[in-house]
Amino acid sequence: MHQKNIQYAGLPLAEAKRALILLHGRGGTASDILSLSPLLHVQNFALLAPQATQQTWYPYSFLAPPADNEPWLSSALSLIGSVVEDITAAGIAAENIYFTGFSQGACLTLEFITRHAQRWGGVAAFTGGLIGDKLYHENYHGDFGGTPVFIGTSDPDPHVPVTRVQASEALLRERNAQVTVKVYPNMGHTISRDELEQANTLIFKA
Template identity: 50%
Template structure:
């Protein structure tokens, strides 16, 4: 096991008391504490926040658009961390999938989006900032399951040096086919970071905002 599934940090409400939980997945070179700091921008106070931390702060060694085998065995270990975390939230704390929300930035967004695609079901929400599904161009996207109208938000710069906008749009199309309610926003010439508008959209989707409301 390259990544330790027990290397986690929490914020917000205690897991035993919360009615919702958000799994937050940090980017390359980041930490659980870094990504948890964004929980202060989530306006819903019913959340517990939980963040796993990658060994040496990196989930897999190379770009997410490299051949999958180049990022093994780290990638499989990282996906297993998210699988074990979800299993514990369901078994130990009795969270149902619609109470579980996913949030990731950069490498963490790529990992998280790939995980939910491979484990599709009705979640509370999926928020991938500066990320996309993993694998080189032309990767077959044979995912099973349905998101059953899960709100998914993909936000990214249209000139991100790490995340090609084509991959964001491909990911959007895959999630739509899988039954998600997808909102995608590409920000012109924006740096590889998180902006206020993205966090506003996340809060609107958590509150049950419609696509029409987001466009206003």
């Protein structure tokens, strides 16, 4: 199960007005995902990157039945909730909390925010979709209140079908998120410079 092992960067929570939670992909590290921060317009943010146990948030594909990925999936979602609680305890409101993630971390990001839909600061999901062998609408609650969400993905991608990205987009829109999806032909399983520019333009605006 996941321990609360957080890497911090940027401003201290006590001094920041905005915070960004960064979630790495399978086989990655908190340091890996934090290395994106110089490329994002987050210089005045507190940055918090949790580290997954054994470098994976859950053992199987995000398209597996959720029960197959337990108890790891619930542990990961609980960990993110705990990080959010730490940020709000420091006096930063939900509308000033941002999220970004890549691959497995992007899936986990989208799953968490949609289970706790409210007016967040913004979300940049690099190659991800909502988790499960199907979309479990009963797991999702709340209203995004216009939260901006960017999802970038490749067509094709070896792990994340475009059809799941599109289904996730539709569900987020139903809950009043302002969603922008950009599909990149044959980009591969990576984060492109254009995706970072899109995130800066749409999400991390000054």
